[in-house]
Amino acid sequence: MGEAPLPPTRWALGGAKTSGYGARFAELIADGADVVGEARLADTLVERGATILDAGSGMGRIGAHLLSLGHRVTAAEPDPALVEQSRRTFPELPVIPLEILALSPEALAAAGAPLAYDLVVCVGNVLTFVAEDTEVAVLRRLGSLLAPGGRILVGFHLQQGPTTARVYPLDEFVADVAAAGLVVQHRFGGYDLRPVDDLYSVAVLAQG
Numbered sequence: 001m002g003e004a005p006l007p008p009t010r011w012a013l014g015g016a017k018t019s020g021y022g023a024r025f026a027e028l029i030a031d032g033a034d035v036v037g038e039a040r041l042a043d044t045l046v047e048r049g050a051t052i053l054d055a056g057s058g059m060g061r062i063g064a065h066l067l068s069l070g071h072r073v074t075a076a077e078p079d080p081a082l083v084e085q086s087r088r089t090f091p092e093l094p095v096i097p098l099e100i101l102a103l104s105p106e107a108l109a110a111a112g113a114p115l116a117y118d119l120v121v122c123v124g125n126v127l128t129f130v131a132e133d134t135e136v137a138v139l140r141r142l143g144s145l146l147a148p149g150g151r152i153l154v155g156f157h158l159q160q161g162p163t164t165a166r167v168y169p170l171d172e173f174v175a176d177v178a179a180a181g182l183v184v185q186h187r188f189g190g191y192d193l194r195p196v197d198d199l200y201s202v203a204v205l206a207q208g
């Protein structure tokens with residue numbers, strides 16, 4: 001018997017169609033805008049030449065910047081249009097065309113990717129776009145991909161996020177983190193380490 005198919009992500013159900021995300025970031029990059037704030041924080045969390053997974057890498061802006069800083073970066077993205085955009089825009093960034101729940105050791109090995117990571121980056125509302133009721137499983141899977149001492153950088157809107165994403169209240173997120181066997185090491189209100197607020201949540205997670 002084969003494995004049960006994975007449930008559709010909220011992104012597949014509507015986010016991709018309505019957000020204009022890929023085109024917006026292509027335009028911002030063409031205009032020379034700063035689109036790598038998340039990557040600057042990610043870079044401070046690791047030693048030089050770290051092994052990094054960009055989980056839900058979208059059009060590749062974060063993974064590509066971390067790669068340019070000398071890290072060994074693997075990107076994983078399930079939306080075929082974004083995989084195509086990422087490969088066209090950042091051909092040097094390896095992208096596994098799979099979603100987080102499909103990142104088994106076998107799948108990573110088949111893609112020639114590391115099985116364990118110093119840092120997993122899961123930013124830009126990825127967690128609010130995963131399939132309904134898979135948040136704990138997604139967090140657990142990300143935790144299972146950490147090297148000893150490895151960490152996860154997560155960021156998503158608490159309010160005023162994309163209309164096709166879920167609202168993910170902070171207390172529910174913190175409970176899901178614990179249910180996934182992880183702990184919250186740090187919390188901020190943005191990638192510039194501003195104090196926590198009720199608009200956006202940045203968290204650094206580690207194995208409990």
Ligand SMILES: C[S@@+](CC[C@H](N)C(=O)[O-])C[C@H]1O[C@@H](n2cnc3c(N)ncnc32)[C@H](O)[C@@H]1O
Nearest residue numbers: 009011056057058079099100123124126129130
């Ligand atoms: C707003 S985009 C952000 C992309 C990228 N992280 C960035 O910040 O530029 C949300 C992304 O979440 C991805 N996503 C949603 N559910 C996912 C899952 N279960 N596994 C991997 N990626 C997922 C979507 O495919 C989409 O690329």
